[in-house]
Amino acid sequence: MNQERALWVAVVAGVLTVATVALLAYRLLVLGGLPPGDTIPDSLRSAPQLAPAEAQAEVDAIMALTLNDLDGQPQALAQWRGQVLVVNYWASWCKPCVEEMPAFSHLYRRYAAQGVQFVGIGIDEVDNMRAFVDRTPVSYPLLVGGKEATQTPGLQVKALPYTVVIGRDGRFASSRLGRLDEARLEPLLKELIGQ
Incomplete structure (x- = not known):
């Protein structure tokens, strides 16, 4: 028994x-x-603290990029110099990337008139990005990233999603590896636009 x-x-x-x-x-x-x-502690969710020289090298590398939009037209990120720039590396297959995009669209619509520009750099196939936008409209420009978008010297893109915030003065303001929510990003945007 x-x-x-x-x-x-x-x-x-x-x-x-x-x-x-x-x-x-x-x-x-x-x-x-x-x-x-x-x-999971926040320290594992956030990008490692970059030394000031590394952070600025990352900003300079981003601002030097010229990538195609979804229509195949080249877009230089330098065209948004002088604005608060939120650059988000994402992919249509990345669930946390997709989850944060509605909040980014909302913040972009709210602060665009005050000089805040969001740009999404898709580490994905252009057809996948187009299909995503057909299902889930995004209010800010999306650019198609290639090797130059992630493997340029100075960039620290190790995983997705990855977001870099650049001040009007062209200086590094913040970066985050992992999903970034509206509650965390909005206070930084307000600070950078002087509200």
């Missing part, structure tokens, strides 16, 4: 273990992350 009970306990424990692993895999692969209130 003890062997039968031990076998039953082992089977139940095995089933519970498989169910737990399946739930975690579902959350990570299908839902794109851990549940709200997860325990």
Whole structure:
């Protein structure tokens, strides 16, 4: 009888273990992350602190880029010099990227008249980006990134989403690796436009 009970306990424990692993895999692969209130520290979500020279080299590299828009027209990022510039590296297959884009569109519409410009650099195929925009309209320009958009000396793009905020003076203001929400970005924008 003890062997039968031990076998039953082992089977139940095995089933519970498989169910737990399946739930975690579902959350990570299908839902794109851990549940709200997860325990990943902010230090792992934010871009590592860059030395001032590295941060400015990153801004200079971004401002030197010329990338095609979704219509194939070249767009120099330098055309937005003098504005508060929010540059977001994203991809249509990146769930956190897609989740933050409505907030970026909202902030862009709210602050564009005050000199805030958002630009999305898609690390993706142009057809995928077009299909995404057909389903989910984006209010700011999207550019098609290639190797030059991520592998230019000075850039620190290691994963997606990655957002860099540049002040009107062309100086590095902030960067974030991982999803950036409206509540965290808006106070920085207000500070940079002098509100």
